[in-house]
Amino acid sequence: MKIRPLERNDLPFIHQLDNHKQTMALWFEEPYESIDELTSLYDKHIHDNTERRFVIDLDGDFAGVIELVEIDYIHRTTEIQIIVRKKYQGRGLAKKAIREGLDYAFNMLNMHKVYLYVDVDNQVGIHIYEGVGFVKEGVMRQQFYANGRYHDSLFMGIFKDEVML
Template identity: 30%
Template sequence: MYKVNIDSENHLSILEPRHAKELFQLIDDSRENLGKWLSFPEKTKKVEDSVTFIEKSLKRLFENNGYWSGIWHNGSIAGSIGFLYIDWSARKTEIGYWLGDKFTGKGLVTKAVKQFIDHSFNDLDLNKVELTVASNNLKSRAIPERLGFTQEGTIRKYEYLNGEYHDRVIYGLLKDEWNTTDIISFY
């Protein structure tokens, strides 16, 4: 469908059913670490679960209400990033993301989020991008903080994972706050 080069080693591309096996294997290999902060690894037990996820994402893309892309590093899927929804009346969206264990520490998510922000503001003409992150997930919280998001609040006991409640920190970024240098369009 589309491919956006982030740099010479990394790109983003819409997830398609043909990616399901590789996506599932990445989740399976990183299940323990991903499961600390996210609920989907517990629900992803077989390749068919990844197929279902991708098909739902493509349906949301068709309905103009978000989608998920793969993050590729040197030709291998490294993780995923997506618009959880697009609220066209409020002109805002929320971005979600995750990486497999062996791809962390390379700046991939920061670069991918930057591309999604540029796309949100410049191609989709949205006014606000939000991110919600588990309050104790300091590595993930560093991304919106690095990119100039404002911490807008905390949702207490937002999610129950691994026998405990997790708070979520809400970050927001407005279009007029975004530095638009080095923009790469999705189209």
């Protein structure tokens, strides 16, 4: 498994992920994005230095995506987000990909802290994040709206000196 930069030819796979209602609910995002909209977003953000998007590549197959967004070069913080395709879940890819993303954030971008938001009910995700070293920092009540209701979100973070890659 490796991570590599997202390329234009990866967009059909991203489109599939973005149109999966249950997956997007975990990301607190609206599903059903058109391929044209996705292509437009790709073109708009390809040179945006506040985002880095990577493909989780498993022997040449698209296994998921990991993103560093809201990159702040003054405070040296960034948010990390991940989606692993359903058929690749349960293989430890999320932990490996997150470690790769953290390595990039801390050692290439010189970030001080990486943070994330996760639904308080997403126990699998919380377990993965804690296993990598993320620490629960607080609960944001009714932070996101998905699947017809508001969800509490757990805010988790990790500092560069806490990571064991």
